[in-house]
Amino acid sequence: xxxxxxxxxxxxxxxxxxxxxxxxxxxxxxxxxxxxxxxxxxxxxxxxxxxxxxxxxxxxxxxxxxxxxxxxxxxxxxxxxxxxxxxxxxxxxxxxxxxxxxxxxxxxxxxxxxxxxxxxxxxxxxxxxxxxxxxxxxxxxxxxxxxxxxxxxxxxxxxxxxxxxxxxxxxxxxxxxxxxxxxxxxxxxxxxxxxxxxxxxxxxxxxxxxxxxxxxxxxxxxxxxxxxxxxxxxxxxxxxxxxxxxxxxxxxxxxxxxxxxxxxxxxxxxxxxxxxxxxxxxxxxxxxxxxxxxxxxxxxxxxxxxxxxxxxxxxxxxxxxxxxxxxxxxxxxxxxxxxxxxxxxxxxxxxxxxxxxxxxxxxxxxxxxxxxx
Amino acid sequence: xxxxxxxxxxxxxxxxxxxxxxxxxxxxxxxxxxxxxxxxxxxxxxxxxxxxxxxxxxxxxxxxxxxxxxxxxxxxxxxxxxxxxxxxxxxxxxxxxxxxxxxxxxxxxxxxxxxxxxxxxxxxxxxxxxxxxxxxxxxxxxxxxxxxxxxxxxxxxxxxxxxxxxxxxxxxxxxxxxxxxxxxxxxxxxxxxxxxxxxxxxxxxxxxxxxxxxxxxxxxxxxxxxxxxxxxxxxxxxxxxxxxxxxxxxxxxxxxxxxxxxxxxxxxxxxxxxxxxxxxxxxxxxxxxxxxxxxxxxxxxxxxxxxxxxxxxxxxxxxxxxxxxxxxxxxxxxxxxxxxxxxxxxxxxxxxxxxxxxxxxxxxxxxxxxxxx
Numbered sequence: 001x002x003x004x005x006x007x008x009x010x011x012x013x014x015x016x017x018x019x020x021x022x023x024x025x026x027x028x029x030x031x032x033x034x035x036x037x038x039x040x041x042x043x044x045x046x047x048x049x050x051x052x053x054x055x056x057x058x059x060x061x062x063x064x065x066x067x068x069x070x071x072x073x074x075x076x077x078x079x080x081x082x083x084x085x086x087x088x089x090x091x092x093x094x095x096x097x098x099x100x101x102x103x104x105x106x107x108x109x110x111x112x113x114x115x116x117x118x119x120x121x122x123x124x125x126x127x128x129x130x131x132x133x134x135x136x137x138x139x140x141x142x143x144x145x146x147x148x149x150x151x152x153x154x155x156x157x158x159x160x161x162x163x164x165x166x167x168x169x170x171x172x173x174x175x176x177x178x179x180x181x182x183x184x185x186x187x188x189x190x191x192x193x194x195x196x197x198x199x200x201x202x203x204x205x206x207x208x209x210x211x212x213x214x215x216x217x218x219x220x221x222x223x224x225x226x227x228x229x230x231x232x233x234x235x236x237x238x239x240x241x242x243x244x245x246x247x248x249x250x251x252x253x254x255x256x257x258x259x260x261x262x263x264x265x266x267x268x269x270x271x272x273x274x275x276x277x278x279x280x281x282x283x284x285x286x287x288x289x290x291x292x293x294x295x296x297x298x299x300x301x302x303x304x305x306x307x308x309x310x311x312x313x314x315x316x317x318x319x320x321x322x323x324x325x326x327x328x329x330x331x332x333x334x335x336x337x338x339x340x341x342x343x344x345x346x347x348x349x350x351x352x353x354x355x356x357x358x359x360x361x362x363x364x365x366x367x368x369x370x371x372x373x
Numbered sequence: 374x375x376x377x378x379x380x381x382x383x384x385x386x387x388x389x390x391x392x393x394x395x396x397x398x399x400x401x402x403x404x405x406x407x408x409x410x411x412x413x414x415x416x417x418x419x420x421x422x423x424x425x426x427x428x429x430x431x432x433x434x435x436x437x438x439x440x441x442x443x444x445x446x447x448x449x450x451x452x453x454x455x456x457x458x459x460x461x462x463x464x465x466x467x468x469x470x471x472x473x474x475x476x477x478x479x480x481x482x483x484x485x486x487x488x489x490x491x492x493x494x495x496x497x498x499x500x501x502x503x504x505x506x507x508x509x510x511x512x513x514x515x516x517x518x519x520x521x522x523x524x525x526x527x528x529x530x531x532x533x534x535x536x537x538x539x540x541x542x543x544x545x546x547x548x549x550x551x552x553x554x555x556x557x558x559x560x561x562x563x564x565x566x567x568x569x570x571x572x573x574x575x576x577x578x579x580x581x582x583x584x585x586x587x588x589x590x591x592x593x594x595x596x597x598x599x600x601x602x603x604x605x606x607x608x609x610x611x612x613x614x615x616x617x618x619x620x621x622x623x624x625x626x627x628x629x630x631x632x633x634x635x636x637x638x639x640x641x642x643x644x645x646x647x648x649x650x651x652x653x654x655x656x657x658x659x660x661x662x663x664x665x666x667x668x669x670x671x672x673x674x675x676x677x678x679x680x681x682x683x684x685x686x687x688x689x690x691x692x693x694x695x696x697x698x699x700x701x702x703x704x705x706x707x708x709x710x711x712x713x714x715x716x717x718x719x720x721x722x723x724x725x726x727x728x729x730x731x732x733x734x735x736x737x738x739x740x741x742x743x744x745x746x
Contacts, residue, residue, distance in 0.1 A: 002589045003616030004478075006531045006561045011477040016622035024440035037437065046436045055435070055633070059428055062637070063419045063602040064410065067397035092465060096626050104384040105377075121628075128624045158379045188379045216375045229436040232632030234465075243376030249389035251501045253469050255494075258631040259605030260428070264435070 010108060010130045019120040023333045035331035036355040041167065041197075041307045043229035044351035045281050047264065048274035051230070054267030055260040066262055068254040076266045077237060081209050086242035089249075092256050094196055094221045094236040097248070099125040101219060101238075102159065104247050105190055106131040111155035115143040117168070117339040119194065122161050131159070138342060141301060141309070142171040145181045152189050160185065163194035165201050168337040168347050170303035175207040182211075182218050190244075193220045197305040199227035199275065200282055205304055209239070216241045226306055227278060228268045233261035282306045285350035292360050293348075296367055307349040309337070316343035321370050329369070330362035383481060383503045392493040396706045408704035409728040414540065414570075414680045416602035417724035418654050420637065421647035424603070427640030428633040439635055441627040449639045450610060456582050459615035462622075465629050467569055467594045467609040470621070472498040474592060474611075475532065477620050478563055479504040484528035488516040490541070490712040492567065495534050504532070511715060514674060514682070515544040518554045525562050533558065536567035538574050541710040541720050543676035548580040555584075555591050563617075566593045570678040572600035572648065573655055578677055582612070589614045599679055600651060601641045606634035655679045658723030665733050666721075669740055680722040682710070689716035694743050702742070703735035 023034045037044065074085040091097035098121065106112060108130030114122060116135035126133050134155050136147040143166055152160050162181070165172040173181075182191050198206050212218035220239040225231035235257070238245060268275070289308045290300035299311040312319045319336050323346055326332040332355075336346045348359070396407045410417065447458040464470035471494065479485060481503030487495060489508035499506050507528050509520040516539055525533050535554070538545040546554075555564050571579050585591035593612040598604035608630070611618060641648070662681045663673035672684040685692045692709050696719055699705040705728075709719045721732070 002587075002614055003620055004563050004589045006563070007477050007620060008480045010480075011620065011623060014623040016619045018441050018622065018627045020441070020627070022438065022441045022628075024444060025442050028444065040438055042438060043436050046433070052432050052435075055432055056429055059425050060419070062425075062428070062605040063416050065395065065413055065415060065598075065604045068391050068393070068395045069398055071397060071401065092626065092629050095628055099626060104380050107381045107383075190377050190379070214375075216377045225438075231438045232435040234629060234631050241375055246389045247376060247380060247384065249391065250384060250387040253465065253472060254391045254393075255395075255468055256465050256607060258607050258634055260633060261631055 014128060017124070019124045026327060026333060030328060032331055034327070034333040036351065036358040037333050038349040038351045038355050038359070039333040039335040040231070041226060041305070041349045042231045043226060043278065043306060044355060045229060045278045047229040048268060048271040050271045050274065051264045051267045055264040058260040058263035062259055064259060065255050066257040066259040070257060070262065073262050073266055076269050080269045081239070083209050083213060083239065084242070087213060087239055087245055089238040089240070089245045090257060091236050091238065091248070091252065092234040093225060094194065094223045095121050096256070097221050097236050097238050098122050098192065099128070100248055100252055101190070101192055102126055102129050102131060103251060105159045110159070111157040113148055113151045113155065113157045113160040115148065115162070117337050117342045118143065118161065119163060119167060120338065138169065141169045141342070142166065142173065145173060145177060149181060149184055152185060157189055159190050159192070161192045161194065163196065165197040165205065165304035167197065167305065169309045169342060169345070170301060170305045170307055172201055172205045172304035174204055175211070179207050179211050182215065185217065187217050189217060191218045193218060195220050196223045196226055198222055200279060200306050201304040214241060216244045219244060224265045224268055227275060227282070228265070229278065230261070230264055230268065233264055234258060235261050235265040282350045285356065288356045289348050289350065289359070292356065292363060296363050301345070307347055309345045309347050311345050314344065316340060318370070319344055319346050322346055322366055325366040325369060326362055329366065330358065332358055332362050387501060390497070392497045399700060399706060403701060405704055407700070407706045409724065409731045410706050411722040411724045411728050411732070412706040412708040413604070414599060414678070414722045415604045416599060416651065416679060417728060418602060418651045420602040421641060421644040423644045423647065424637045424640045428637040431633040431636035435632055437632060438628050439630040439632040443630060443635065446635050446639055449642050453642045454582050454612070456586060456612065457615070460586060460612055460618055462611040462613070462618045463630060464609050464611065464621070464625065465607040466598060467567065467596045468494050469629070470594050470609050470611050471495050471565065472501070473621055473624055474563070474565055475499055475502050475504060476624060478532045483532070484530040486521055486524045486528065486530045486533040488521065490710050490715045491516065491534065492536060492540060493711065511542065514542045514715070515539065515546065518546060518550060522554060522557055525558060530562055532563050532565070534565045534567065536569065538570040538578065538677035540570065540678065542682045542715060542718070543674060543678045543680055545574055545578045545677035547577055548584070552580050552584050555588065558590065560590050562590060564591045566591060568593050569596045569599055571595055573652060573679050574677040587614060589617045592617060597638045597641055600648060600655070601638070602651065603634070603637055603641065606637055607631060608634050608638040655723045658729065661729045662721050662723065662732070665729065665736060669736050674718070680720055682718045682720050684718050687717065689713060691743070692717055692719050695719055695739055698739040698742060699735055702739065703731065705731055705735050
């Protein structure tokens with residue numbers, strides 16, 4: 001497979017890889033359909049009907065490029081959040097924003113601090129820009145704020161990633177701890193505070209909007225992919241000071257947003273009743289998952305997200321076998337953390353009752369099959 | 374406006390800019406709506422009804438991330454083009470693919486060859502990765518293939534950009550000349566052959582698919598934004614050898630595609646009748662524009678695209694005044710080339726008859742108003 005001979009040394013050194021294998025690829029590999037799609041922390045509860053209506057209306061304007069300034073969406077978000085539009089940057093999902101942040105901050109060799117086992121796509125972007133990933137172990141299945149801070153100082157790192165609530169463990173810190181962590185960081189270190197799961201977090205976990213709004217070294221990232229049920233639309237946003245937010249304009253794909261997606265996101269912000277309804281469904285589904293796995297002798301960890309990490313009580317091989325058998329024998333797509341000690345767990349996304357029924361039926365069969373091996 | 378203090382030196386040196394001001398921003402600035410949107414080379418003829426249907430059906434799955442392997446779209450494109458899926462990379466419009474190509478090839482200071490006045494978004498990406506832009510003047514309102522080749526050799530440039538048909542002039546080369554140019558390039562220079570307007574080109578202008586399919590240093594870029602009428606959807610693709618195509622996997626935003634957009638693109642490929650109908654409309658609209666401007670003493674240049682460059686016979690100030698007055702006085706949004714000598718021209722996109730009627734009414738009034746100044 002001949003490739004162009006003169007890619008940059010960095011590009012040539014990178015693997016052609018995907019941070020996550022998609023469920024569609026698993027379907028193709030295994031030759032069987034996914035019956036319960038509860039592995040990618042999508043929202044099977046879907047977007048609001050009002051969002052579908054707004055996207056359908058916007059479809060007739062799909063021949064037009066989206067406004068590169070994302071003016072309407074920024075205005076809607078500003079009102080929704082009670083901040084200024086200048087505090088916002090819009091991107092094609094948080095993944096895209098993370099790539100831009102890494103590119104803005106990291107020259108080859110620069111240290112980037114994250115937790116060992118945290119978001120692989122962030123790590124993908126760090127590798128892609130030649131950053132040197134420095135990891136801190138989770139402590140008690142939570143990201144270790146003191147450890148992250150110490151590592152930033154030791155490495156004089158210009159960038160640190162911290163998700164609250166956390167993925168893949170579903171754990172969280174209270175707002176006071178997050179604020180103390182951010183304020184303790186040197187001003188020369190940019191904090192990416194990933195709040196992809198902010199909507200599903202318990203009261204008191206998410207710092208108020210004004211906590212960091214004057215701190216140029218804090219960027220909070222949020223998304224319409226989780227609670228709003230729009231993962232396939234690709235709308236994320238970043239909150240920071242105007243100066244830091246404007247830095248995205250230096251490098252972003254200005255005409256990169258999908259026009260229907262933007263209309264859908266604006267509609268989603270307006271439909272607060274639907275969001276409340278989905279949050280209740282997510283909460284109930286977390287309880288349902290906990291009950292199901294508890295009945296099978298597994299331990300659901302507390303969750304502030306739209307998924308539940310489940311301690312299977314043994315090693316990664318066992319957890320991996322559960323993940324594999326659920327798909328191979330029952331068409332149930334779930335995922336699991338990638339590294340020890342987190343990978344004693346499996347991770348199941350919340351979803352509609354039809355998915356929970358399939359899980360309830362399949363899990364005991366899988367565990368029984370594994371017990372006889 | 375305080376910003377984070379430790380962006381990379383390159384990032385800190387970049388302006389926060391947009392390659393093109395969108396018509397929505399012009400509407401906000403001027404406080405009046407665009408009545409004829411014929412400036413961004415979008416397709417006012419819109420996508421096929423079958424595409425709208427496919428996107429509407431896909432909307433109900435919008436809670437799911439799109440397949441990161443873009444398997445179905447690649448298969449559909451492979452069949453459509455008569456090549457292998459491995460020859461393809463998918464991206465959020467050609468703009469996104471261009472950014473990735475520059476990133477894969479350009480280290481700071483590396484020379485990048487393009488034509489003086491060619492696609493600004495490509496130049497934006499080159500600047501964003503610290504490349505050194507080296508430009509070759511247009512010759513006879515066409516990109517100068519001999520000049521580009523000579524400059525590549527002189528600079529030992531690893532990257533050259535060439536659009537066929539060309540934007541902003543609408544000119545083109547015959548396939549034989551393009552093939553000869555590509556084959557004459559050193560293997561250490563990657564050719565981006567931008568065929569965004571390939572569908573609207575005359576017979577004999579577009580090299581056959583097998584012309585470069587074994588050349589690792591050629592990437593052809595194509596889009597659903599122009600003839601297919603899906604600019605707001607953000608679907609582009611690159612055609613190259615499997616090895617070069619796979620390089621995109623090293624750095625792309627794997628989950629960056631919109632799920633409805635992907636479904637729409639697949640449907641668009643199937644609806645060949647609609648494409649033929651739109652191509653006829655575009656051709657007729659080009660003639661209509663030529664007639665309108667000719668009646669007003671301006672000269673339409675030959676066009677292989679969905680727009681017409683029009684020589685206004687005077688300088689850039691005059692052309693700019695026409696662009697400004699058409700919008701300010703009549704709500705007609707058009708654009709113009711950015712540099713001399715191309716900027717003696719204005720650029721009008723093809724569009725439905727209702728837009729042409731507005732143009733037909735407005736242009737003489739604008740020229741008359743300018744004559745009395």
